[in-house]
Amino acid sequence: MAAISLHHYLVLSAIVFSIGVIGVLIRRNLIVNLMSIELMLNAVNLTFIAFSHTLDSMAGQVMVFFVMAVAAAEAVIGLAIIIAVFRHRQSLDPQEMQLLKW
Amino acid sequence: MSNLQIMSLSPLIFYLLAALLVLAALMVVFQRNVVHSAMALVAALFLTAILFFTLHAPMVGVLQVLVYAGAIMVLFLFVIMFLNPSALEERRTVWWGCGAVAAMLLAAALIAVTSAGNALENFMIAGEPFGSPEMLAQSLFTDFVLPFEIASVLLLVAIVGAVVLAKREG
Numbered sequence: 561m562a563a564i565s566l567h568h569y570l571v572l573s574a575i576v577f578s579i580g581v582i583g584v585l586i587r588r589n590l591i592v593n594l595m596s597i598e599l600m601l602n603a604v605n606l607t608f609i610a611f612s613h614t615l616d617s618m619a620g621q622v623m624v625f626f627v628m629a630v631a632a633a634e635a636v637i638g639l640a641i642i643i644a645v646f647r648h649r650q651s652l653d654p655q656e657m658q659l660l661k662w
Numbered sequence: 663m664s665n666l667q668i669m670s671l672s673p674l675i676f677y678l679l680a681a682l683l684v685l686a687a688l689m690v691v692f693q694r695n696v697v698h699s700a701m702a703l704v705a706a707l708f709l710t711a712i713l714f715f716t717l718h719a720p721m722v723g724v725l726q727v728l729v730y731a732g733a734i735m736v737l738f739l740f741v742i743m744f745l746n747p748s749a750l751e752e753r754r755t756v757w758w759g760c761g762a763v764a765a766m767l768l769a770a771a772l773i774a775v776t777s778a779g780n781a782l783e784n785f786m787i788a789g790e791p792f793g794s795p796e797m798l799a800q801s802l803f804t805d806f807v808l809p810f811e812i813a814s815v816l817l818l819v820a821i822v823g824a825v826v827l828a829k830r831e832g
Contacts, residue, residue, distance in 0.1 A: 574772035585761035
């Protein structure tokens with residue numbers, strides 16, 4: 561087997577990111593959608609770390625640190641919105657949230 | 663050129679980790695029980711943390727386990743238990759087809775783009791002290807002080823916003 565290179569990490573990251581996209585597109589459960597977004601953020605973090613290692617620069621790792629902070633804020637706000645929506649509609653189906661649909 | 667290959671990771675371990683990560687990611691998306699999805703996401707985050715360790719990023723790996731697999735997933739599980747969404751969603755084949763095709767196209771495009779360049783032949787040039795907590799803190803508190811402070815304000819706003827949003831009305 562050939563040595564592991566940057567391409568291996570990038571392809572793995574692309575696959576995981578695409579799986580996250582599938583989750584956002586086809587699942588009809590807000591919590592699973594949010595978890596798929598976390599999966600996508602995670603794939604991007606892996607890309608950052610791989611490039612940081614290849615280019616011998618700490619900027620990538622610092623950026624992952626910030627992505628984690630923003631992901632935490634996003635998860636907190638997203639889950640609060642889900643709780644508020646569930647109180648009104650008794651449902652987690654994003655298809656039912658079409659009050660603004662023309 | 664052999665001294666450029668400091669990477670201690672054997673290909674076998676990488677492929678094992680990658681296969682497990684893809685499997686866990688698929689389980690996040692395709693499990694119909696939300697709690698099982700959350701558990702698979704914990705596994706995926708752990709495996710990513712191990713991959714961070716293989717890339718000389720131990721501090722980020724530890725943060726990944728603490729913050730992501732620990733704090734954020736506890737929050738997810740708390741909300742799942744709190745709302746108790748018992749009804750399983752029914753499948754819609756049209757959406758499944760469209761979503762699968764779109765994701766396949768995206769994956770093909772991403773893999774094609776990432777495999778196109780050959781400027782990154784000399785992989786794994788990082789030495790041993792690279793990625794240590796000291797180096798991370800060094801760049802965090804010198805080059806990235808302002809983003810760091812903005813991130814702390816963002817987290818404060820998120821805390822206040824979550825309390826306001828989730829508070830019972832009236």
